[in-house]
Amino acid sequence: MAERERRITPPYGGVFVARKRVMDADGVRRAVTRIAHEIIERNAGLEDVVLVGLQTGGVPFARALATALDEIEGTEIPVGTLDVALYRDDIGLRPVMPEAVTDIPLDLSGSHVVLVDDVLFTGRTIRAALDALHDFGRPRVVQLAVMIDRGHRELPIRPDYVGKNLPTRRDEAVDVHEDGVDLGDIIHEKRR
Amino acid sequence: MTALKHLLSIADLGPGGLEDLLDLTDSFVEVSERRIPKVPTLRGKTVVSLFYEESTRTRLSFESAAKRLSADTMNFTVGTSSVKKGESLRDTVTTIEAMGVDAIVVRHASAGVPWQVAQWVGASVINAGDGWHEHPTQAILDCYTIRQRLGSLVDRHIAIVGDVKHSRVARSDVQAFTALGATVTLVAPPTLLPPSLVGWPVTVSHDLDDVLPKVDVVYVLRMQRERMTESLLPSLREYTSTYGLTAERARKLSQHALVMHPGPMNRGVEIAAEVADLPSSVITRQVANGVAVRMAVLFRLLGSGMELAHG
CATH class of the missing domain: 3.40.50.1370 (Aspartate/ornithine carbamoyltransferase)
Structure with missing residues (x-):
């Protein structure tokens, strides 16, 4: 299976080596469609709904959700992107570096924000994202959509929409990409 | 990206380091354009500016950059300090460091002063202009x-x-x-x-x-x-x-x-x-960008944690 380079991003960078495919491309596509329906149902339509994808893994997922929502309801939903590096609580404990520029194109006051990320793990990224959102206005409600919930939460945070619940060991890694979702390990190789 | 303790000269950034810093600055330009242009990144850090030469834009720019990153700032201007009573540079620096600072922004009329200060302190030192030498x-x-x-x-x-x-x-x-x-x-x-x-x-x-x-x-x-x-x-x-x-x-x-x-x-x-x-x-764009660039520099030195990276 493919090896994928990871930049300095949780947990600590290195090379991802896949062991097992846990979701294929069709599975991801069906999960996106289902979550899109759930978002419409939960918010009784799409009025004031804004998707905010977390950099970098949540952004393609957010765009896919926006496309699905448009196909179902015929409404174009604003999609923002958010990099939470500057809000993390582990600054000074590990390398932290913004990977992309935040782009929230509108004031979020009064909106229904759906935060979108690929993998939910400790919940610390979402904690940082909630802090960051606060600087862009006061949303009426914030919901959370993730493709994979892998457990091991360290904070009282739960997702509203889940593609798949995936039991994992703490030291494993999950990689969501265009062909599906892989479970594997991060290998730190100094010789590389 | 490698660890970076001080910014004393352009050469300190190393090959590719300048481009990396320019890319990083994009994120801080975005922060500066927000309705609330402030992030909590450097909470609890203290940045002191030690200016032996007069300056408006550089000192204010660093101060504004530190504040937008939620760092605390202290100001030292020679005119109102104990330097007037004859205190040496070394004693001044040691005194400032004893108060617990994380970064010292130095401007001085003599070339090399920021290097000298960096030898004396554990804090990060940023050269804000030394004589004819570097800025x-x-x-x-x-x-x-x-x-x-x-x-x-x-x-x-x-x-x-x-x-x-x-x-x-x-x-x-x-x-x-x-x-x-x-x-x-x-x-x-x-x-x-x-x-x-x-x-x-x-x-x-x-x-x-x-x-x-x-x-x-x-x-x-x-x-x-x-x-x-x-x-x-x-x-x-x-x-x-x-x-x-x-x-x-x-x-x-x-x-x-x-x-x-x-x-x-x-x-x-x-x-x-x-x-x-x-x-x-x-020219005014330069001033506006100056704040974002200095945010990127302060973040790179104090917050990025690159010294903790593997390898």
Whole structure:
């Protein structure tokens, strides 16, 4: 299976080596469609709904959700992107570096924000994202959509929409990409 | 990206380090454009500015950058300090460090003072201008501003005009511009050029009118009258007539060319008042970008944790 380079991003960078495919491309596509329906149902339509994808893994997922929502309801939903590096609580404990520029194109006051990320793990990224959102206005409600919930939460945070619940060991890694979702390990190789 | 403890010169950034910092600055420009331009990144860190020379924009720019990152700031200005009572630089620095600071932003009239301070303290030291020597954050913000307007510095032709001899900005800019692939021409009377240009990757001209139509950027330096101990010029009026960027000369610039100046400007001496306000002038953009660049530098030194990276 493919090896994928990871930049300095949780947990600590290195090379991802896949062991097992846990979701294929069709599975991801069906999960996106289902979550899109759930978002419409939960918010009784799409009025004031804004998707905010977390950099970098949540952004393609957010765009896919926006496309699905448009196909179902015929409404174009604003999609923002958010990099939470500057809000993390582990600054000074590990390398932290913004990977992309935040782009929230509108004031979020009064909106229904759906935060979108690929993998939910400790919940610390979402904690940082909630802090960051606060600087862009006061949303009426914030919901959370993730493709994979892998457990091991360290904070009282739960997702509203889940593609798949995936039991994992703490030291494993999950990689969501265009062909599906892989479970594997991060290998730190100094010789590389 | 490697660990970076101090920023004393452009060379400290290493190969690729300058580009990385410019990319990082994009994130801080975005923060600066928000309704609430503040992030909690450096909460609990203290940044002190230690300025032995007067400054408006650099000191305020660093202070504003630190505050937008939620760091605490302290200010040290020689005029109101114990230096007036005869305290040595070393004692001043040791005293400041004993109060618990994470970064010291140093400006001094003597070259090398930031290096010396970095030997004495555990905090990060940032050079905010030392004598004629270097002013790295100015060079970084200049590169950022050019990149923002022209896309890239690769194969761009930049003229640096004026008092190169006394200019730390010119010394840092030449290194930074050429490192990013630009060609640099220095335009100045022989008395305002350094005694030797051996090792400078530049060409020299004494004819501004000939150079102007060929350049993408004209970078006008301030006439540093406070550093001129001997008579280097017959008169300022003569300087203005041969090397000043007058309105008439500015018309020779190509359509896309930028006019830059590190400030503070002597309007009517090195640059005409109306030229500084032309659309091609990015002088206020430089100041705005300065805050974002200094946020990136402070974050890189104090928050990025690159020293904790594997490998």
